[in-house]
Amino acid sequence: MGNGPLRVAVIIGSTREGRVGDAVAQWFIARAGDRDGLVLDVLDLVDFDLPSGLPEQATREMKRFAGRIDAAEAFVVVTPEYNRSFPASLKQAIDCAYDEWRAKPVGFVSYGYRSQGLYAVEQLRSIFTELHTATMRDTVAFNLLDGTFARDGTPFDSDGQGQAVTTLLDELLWWGLALREARAARPYVC
Known part of the structure; x- marks a missing residue:
């Protein structure tokens, strides 16, 4: 684990054709990439061939995804809202790992x-x-109808969204480092 930068996996949860999730994620990554103390690993679910149903034995792709989750020390999930919920592709991916998420x-x-x-x-x-x-209280959230997106789906910069990214990263970094130290000091019990 060490004392190096916090390893943060940015998970793009939508696999829908025509999605804006990849553009939203790239916007976030550009802002987070300027932040000291973080190393980002992008996990775009489009790049993983996860099965639509969970098999009795994990597939190679499921193991690859779980391995990336295990290597991360913190996560940022980029998700759309579909019918007041999140995409099935994201739930399927979450279920490919278990202990790897803990603490x-x-x-x-x-x-x-x-x-x-x-x-x-x-x-x-x-x-x-x-x-x-530990989920962070503060989020970065976009309304697709308010005119803050360019034609390619990229959000326009605004002071409010920039501050939201800063706040989220402040919280994530604090919790990530605290939990890193805790996991190094003693195994997580559950």
Whole structure:
């Protein structure tokens, strides 16, 4: 584990054709990449051939995904809101790992119509609590209808969104380093 930069996996949760999740994630990564003390690993679910149903034995792709989750010390989940929830592809990916999530912080970048994806985030909080993670209070959230997105799906910069990224990263870094030290001092019990 060491004292190096915090290893943060940025998980792009949508696999839908025509998604804006990749553009939202790249916008976030550009801002987070300027932050000292972090090393980012992008896990775009489009790049993983995860099965639509969980088999009795984990596939090679499931193991590859779980290995990347295990190597991370913190997570940022980029999720859309579909029908007041998050995509099935994201739930399937979450279920490919279990112990690998434990005692690590999770932050959220969400997007949707009007509600900014916050219904999806609230449901994800329940799931990540069950996995023994610490979810961050503050989020980065976008309303796809408010004119803050360019034609290619990239968000325009705004002071409010920039401050939201700073706040999320401040929390994630604090929790990530605290939990890193805790895991090094003693095994997590559950």
